Amino acid sequence: MTTSPSDLITLDDGVLTLPISTADNGTALDHGLVLAGVAELGRTVRGHVDAGAILLTSTGKNFCAGGNVGAFASAPDRAEYLRGLADDLHRMIGLMYETGLPVVAAVNGWAAGAGMSMVLHADIAIGGAKTRMRPAYPGIGLSPDGGMSWMLPRAVGPARARHIIMTDQIIDSARALELGLLSEVVDDDAVADTARATATKLAAGPRGSMAAIRRLVHDSAGRSLTDHLTAEAVSISTLSASAEGVEGVDAFMAKRAADFGSVR
Numbered sequence: 001m002t003t004s005p006s007d008l009i010t011l012d013d014g015v016l017t018l019p020i021s022t023a024d025n026g027t028a029l030d031h032g033l034v035l036a037g038v039a040e041l042g043r044t045v046r047g048h049v050d051a052g053a054i055l056l057t058s059t060g061k062n063f064c065a066g067g068n069v070g071a072f073a074s075a076p077d078r079a080e081y082l083r084g085l086a087d088d089l090h091r092m093i094g095l096m097y098e099t100g101l102p103v104v105a106a107v108n109g110w111a112a113g114a115g116m117s118m119v120l121h122a123d124i125a126i127g128g129a130k131t132r133m134r135p136a137y138p139g140i141g142l143s144p145d146g147g148m149s150w151m152l153p154r155a156v157g158p159a160r161a162r163h164i165i166m167t168d169q170i171i172d173s174a175r176a177l178e179l180g181l182l183s184e185v186v187d188d189d190a191v192a193d194t195a196r197a198t199a200t201k202l203a204a205g206p207r208g209s210m211a212a213i214r215r216l217v218h219d220s221a222g223r224s225l226t227d228h229l230t231a232e233a234v235s236i237s238t239l240s241a242s243a244e245g246v247e248g249v250d251a252f253m254a255k256r257a258a259d260f261g262s263v264r
Contacts, residue, residue: 005036008059014052014203015196016044016101019059020118027060028068029114034088041095052203052210054096055195056105056118063106066113066136086145089114093121093147097218100211102202106195107182112136117146119181120155123214124202126195128188131173133181135165154221155180206244206260 010017018037021027043049058064067085075081096103105122113136119125137144144165153161156179164171176182186194202210212235220228239245243263251258 005030005032006039008033009036009040011049011051013200014050015055015199016040016049016051016053017055017057017196019057021058021060021062021064021115023060025068025070027058027062027065027110028071029064029066029089031068031071031085031088034085034092037092038088038095041092041099044099044101045095051099051101052205052207053199054099054101054103055199056103056122057192057195058106058108060109062109062115063111063131064113064115064118065110066115069140072140082142089146093118096121100214101207102199102210102214104195104199104202106192107131107133108188108191110134114146117144117148117151120148120151121146122183124183124195124198125181126191126198127173127176127182127185128191129173129185130188131176131182131185131191133171133176135168138166138168204261206239206248206258207264208239208242208244209248212239 008019008022018033018040019030020033020037021030022033024030040049044051056063072078072082102124103122105119105125107119107125107127109128109130110132111119112132112134116133116135119133135144135148137148143149148165149161152164155161156164163169171179171181173182173185177185184194216228216232216235219231223231240249244260247260247263248258
């Protein structure tokens with residue numbers, strides 16, 4: 001019996017798990033999973049999915065080894081095919097941001113090409129000792145998609161981003177941690193569990209706060225300091241009157257653990 005891509009998407013403990021690759025095709029980015037992710041994220045944006053965090057993962061030995069180059073090669077019209085794949089992936093990424101949910105990535109093994117791009121969109125990326133990242137695009141004569149050329153310069157600076165992408169550097173887990181591309185490195189067999197525990201903790205937390213933190217950090221690059229200070233003031237004051245904000249402050253004063261789930 002064939003498993004459909006949508007069957008691999010789960011919602012447990014407030015965590016929406018979105019696999020982006022399987023053992024098929026060498027853990028290449030799975031277009032069916034991307035389309036299923038677009039559909040589920042769209043439902044989340046419309047309020048039909050009660051999720052508090054997104055977990056990007058794989059069911060194979062690698063997080064994602066990049067695009068399916070064999071499929072590229074066999075496409076009757078390569079330009080049209082690649083444009084369609086890129087547009088679908090970009091719809092998924094756009095919807096991830098639109099949800100406002102924190103994103104965690106379980107980066108086991110290789111994250112190459114579009115896989116590396118997806119890691120860059122995670123708020124928290126958990127890797128293992130054997131995790132490796134690589135742009136991969138110039139190796140097949142292509143340029144980045146998935147937002148790599150937008151996200152990587154903001155993470156490591158434009159000059160270093162050009163160097164990494166143009167020379168197609170292989171980045172091991174220690175360097176990825178140093179550069180801030182990974183948030184934490186654990187034992188390889190603990191990557192999945194650590195990432196899920198992190199996502200579960202975020203989902204159980206104050207969801208309004210998490211959405212505001214993600215939005216403020218993301219929007220800061222396009223604002224002046226003065227404008228951003230105003231945005232921070234609006235955000236913190238608005239959250240202080242929200243049910244979660246009231247619960248958080250009241251719990252602090254009562255010297256008890258806040259129960260954000262009880263007020264959602």
